[in-house]
Amino acid sequence: MAEGFLHPCQEITVMEDIGYKFFQLLLRNSLQQDVKLDKHNNITHCKMHDLVHDLAGDILKSKLFDPRSDGRENLSEQYFGWDSPSDQIDKIKEPECVWRSNYISKDMLLSFKFLRVLNLSSSGIKELSAKIGKLIHLRYLDLSDTKITTFPHSICELYNLQTFRFYKFGSLLALPYEMGNMISLRHIYFCSWSQTPLNMGQLICLQTLRYFNVGLEKGCQIEELGHLKNLRGKLRINGLQLVHNREEARTTYLREKLNIYKLAYLWSHKESKGCTINDQYVLDGLQPHPNLKTLEVKNYLGTRFSSWFSEESLPNLVKLKLSGCKRCKEIPPLGQLKFL
Numbered sequence: 001m002a003e004g005f006l007h008p009c010q011e012i013t014v015m016e017d018i019g020y021k022f023f024q025l026l027l028r029n030s031l032q033q034d035v036k037l038d039k040h041n042n043i044t045h046c047k048m049h050d051l052v053h054d055l056a057g058d059i060l061k062s063k064l065f066d067p068r069s070d071g072r073e074n075l076s077e078q079y080f081g082w083d084s085p086s087d088q089i090d091k092i093k094e095p096e097c098v099w100r101s102n103y104i105s106k107d108m109l110l111s112f113k114f115l116r117v118l119n120l121s122s123s124g125i126k127e128l129s130a131k132i133g134k135l136i137h138l139r140y141l142d143l144s145d146t147k148i149t150t151f152p153h154s155i156c157e158l159y160n161l162q163t164f165r166f167y168k169f170g171s172l173l174a175l176p177y178e179m180g181n182m183i184s185l186r187h188i189y190f191c192s193w194s195q196t197p198l199n200m201g202q203l204i205c206l207q208t209l210r211y212f213n214v215g216l217e218k219g220c221q222i223e224e225l226g227h228l229k230n231l232r233g234k235l236r237i238n239g240l241q242l243v244h245n246r247e248e249a250r251t252t253y254l255r256e257k258l259n260i261y262k263l264a265y266l267w268s269h270k271e272s273k274g275c276t277i278n279d280q281y282v283l284d285g286l287q288p289h290p291n292l293k294t295l296e297v298k299n300y301l302g303t304r305f306s307s308w309f310s311e312e313s314l315p316n317l318v319k320l321k322l323s324g325c326k327r328c329k330e331i332p333p334l335g336q337l338k339f340l
Helices: 015-028 050-061 106-110 153-157 177-181 222-227 246-250 279-284
Strands: 032-037 043-048 097-099 117-119 140-142 163-166 187-190 211-213 233-238 260-266 294-298 319-323
Touching: 015 032, 043 050, 153 177, 211 222, 222 246, 246 279
Parallel strands: 097 117, 117 140, 140 163, 163 187, 211 233, 233 260, 260 294, 294 319
Antiparallel strands: 032 043
16 A cells, blocks of 8 residues: 555445455455454464465565665665675665664655655664654554654654554554644554544544543544544544543444444543543433444443343344443443354
8 A cells, every 4th residue: 555556446445445345356266375363354464375476575685775785886786684794785866665674764764755665663763853754655664662762743744644553562652743744544452441542533544543631722633533444453542531521422433334334432530539421421422333243341330221232232242341330230231242
C-alpha cells in the first residue's frame, strides 16, 4: 500500500480490501502457504512459497542496496537497509524504503527526500529530526521500541502518512497537539497506556485504532469516535466514567460501524459515598453493530445490563467477558446467543 500499488476501482473502493483480494488470489494459487488464523478467522501469519521467495529475492537484488558491496556508484535503489554505518550511503540517490536501520543520523535521513517507508523500530535512535516533516512522500513510519521521548511538531506535517506505529514507548512524554492534521492516516498503533492523540475525529480515513482513552479536554472526548466511520477490527475504550450520559455515548455511532468485530468497554471508578454512577445509561448508548463477535465489559457499576444484550442485537457474538461488574444483580439472558 505504501508503494502505491493498490488502486481503488469502481467495484472495490478501499485499498485494504483490494490488498486482501490480491492476497486471497496468492493463497488460492499456493504462492502463500502455512496460513495461521486467529479465533475470528483473521489471517495473522503466513509463509511465502520457497520458489516465490527466491524469485522475489532475485528481483529485489536490483533494487536493494547492500553496504557490503564494493565499487558501486550512482546507486538509484528504491529499498535500503543496513545494520552498521557505511561510507557508501552518499551514493544512493532516491531510496524509497529504509528498513530497520540501527545507525542513522538526522542529516542522513533528510537526504532521502523520496522515502515512502521508514522503519526505525528497535533501533538506538533517541531523537527524531525536527525536519522529519520534509519527507512529504512518507507513507509508513514505525518508531516502535525506541528511546525517543518526544515527537517534533513537524511530524504532523506528514500529510501523506498512512500507517504510524509507536508501540512500546515507555519513555514517551507527550504527543504533538496537531496530530489531527495527519489527514491521510489509515492505521495508527500505540500502547493502551499511551496518550490518545487529540482531535482524532479529524482523521476520517482512519481504520485501525486499537485504543481510545476518553478525556475531559476538548479533542479527546468520546464524540471524536463518531467521526471515524471507517474503523474496523478491534477497539478498546478506556475511561468511560468520564462520559456523562446516554446521549454523549451515542455520539460514537458504534451501531453503524459494521467492520468492528471486537469491542472492550472499560470504566475506572474511584468510588466515594454519595458519588453518582451513570454507567447504566452510558452502556445503553454504546450499542454496537450486530456484526460484533467479541465484547468485554470491565468495572461496569450499573445494576443491570442494557437491553441490547440479546440475540436480536448481537446475533454473531462468539465471546462475552464480564469482569468487575459488582453491582449487577443478574447477568444478561445469554442462552439465546447461538454462537456464544
